[in-house]
Amino acid sequence: MATENRLPTPITNDERKRQLTRNKCGLNSALLYWNPDFIALGRRLVVLIWLQIVGNTVIAQEVEVIAPAEEKLARQIVMEIKRHEAGLGIWWTGHNGWLLKANGVVVGTDLVLADPSRRENPPPVSVAQVAKLLDVSFVTHGHGDHFNGPTTRYLVSESDCMFVLPVSCLDEAKRFGVPPDRIVTARPRESLSVRGVQADALRAIHGNKKGAVYYEANLDDCGYVLHLAGKTVLQPGDSVLLEDHLFLKHVDVLLFSPTEHNWLIDDSLTAIQALEPDVILPQHRDTYPLSEQNRFWAQGFPHEVRLRLPETLQKRYRVLSMGEMLLVE
Numbered sequence: 001m002a003t004e005n006r007l008p009t010p011i012t013n014d015e016r017k018r019q020l021t022r023n024k025c026g027l028n029s030a031l032l033y034w035n036p037d038f039i040a041l042g043r044r045l046v047v048l049i050w051l052q053i054v055g056n057t058v059i060a061q062e063v064e065v066i067a068p069a070e071e072k073l074a075r076q077i078v079m080e081i082k083r084h085e086a087g088l089g090i091w092w093t094g095h096n097g098w099l100l101k102a103n104g105v106v107v108g109t110d111l112v113l114a115d116p117s118r119r120e121n122p123p124p125v126s127v128a129q130v131a132k133l134l135d136v137s138f139v140t141h142g143h144g145d146h147f148n149g150p151t152t153r154y155l156v157s158e159s160d161c162m163f164v165l166p167v168s169c170l171d172e173a174k175r176f177g178v179p180p181d182r183i184v185t186a187r188p189r190e191s192l193s194v195r196g197v198q199a200d201a202l203r204a205i206h207g208n209k210k211g212a213v214y215y216e217a218n219l220d221d222c223g224y225v226l227h228l229a230g231k232t233v234l235q236p237g238d239s240v241l242l243e244d245h246l247f248l249k250h251v252d253v254l255l256f257s258p259t260e261h262n263w264l265i266d267d268s269l270t271a272i273q274a275l276e277p278d279v280i281l282p283q284h285r286d287t288y289p290l291s292e293q294n295r296f297w298a299q300g301f302p303h304e305v306r307l308r309l310p311e312t313l314q315k316r317y318r319v320l321s322m323g324e325m326l327l328v329e
């Protein structure tokens with residue numbers, strides 16, 4: 001996925017191949033839960049996560065639990081999340097994946113923790129360590145580096161989190177086995193509430209090489225303004241710069257993507273200067289192995305943006321390392 005000359009797709013053929021046909025029966029129910037069965041394949045830990053009954057075939061889905069980059073850091077993050085009480089706690093898990101905790105509720109955005117493409121650059125915590133902590137998983141659009149099949153399958157089985165999904169993700173959600181009663185549908189320019197968290201869904205229009213709007217851009221994709229601990233957090237998802245962003249006038253925390261297919265450098269500067277955020281955090285960077293083919297979506301330019309900001313805004317700018325905790329009070 002990460003080496004292809006196109007945007008990540010919702011589900012890969014490899015992923016389909018990893019589905020193991022286990023049995024035959026005549027049932028037609030959608031899902032049958034099964035306790036995870038851990039299988040060590042060399043150094044890889046694989047979990048057979050649940051059985052899906054499609055027609056007459058029972059299928060066991062296989063999810064590889066990517067070990068965290070450093071077990072010690074992972075344990076520290078889990079402890080920080082559990083102990084966090086006041087203010088807004090923020091942890092970057094790579095790419096657009098963030099964990100945010102406020103008022104006892106743990107929220108994730110675009111979590112990609114069990115993607116085999118991350119074996120070389122693993123997340124700071126494993127999906128297994130996060131699953132039981134997570135209350136709400138926000139997803140911006142259906143590409144595999146944002147709405148990730150293996151991660152979602154694991155969370156469906158091992159977490160009781162709710163999924164906030166744009167209409168453009170509902171078909172994939174069905175394939176990933178997300179039960180309808182765990183989905184809150186997000187629509188651009190509408191607000192929603194889930195597990196005590198208020199969010200405003202924003203329009204998002206996906207870009208491509210040279211900053212052009214993507215031919216397959218989907219008007220149902222979303223960004224979000226999350227209201228957490230009295231702060232606003234803007235997660236624009238993958239989108240070219242829109243008036244919808246600038247009309248916000250101010251956000252407390254800005255998560256933004258300085259990549260060729262998002263805001264790159266100039267539009268990042270425009271947005272930051274318009275929104276004057278108190279905390280400025282670049283994302284969509286330093287996660288997937290780079291190639292000439294994927295550079296337009298996998299390479300971010302956080303330092304180039306920072307250098308061109310006035311000093312007052314540079315002071316609010318943090319290029320976080322994965323797993324580093326930031327507390328916003």
Ligand SMILES: [Zn+2]
Pocket residue numbers: 143145146238284297
């Ligand atoms: Zn993306």
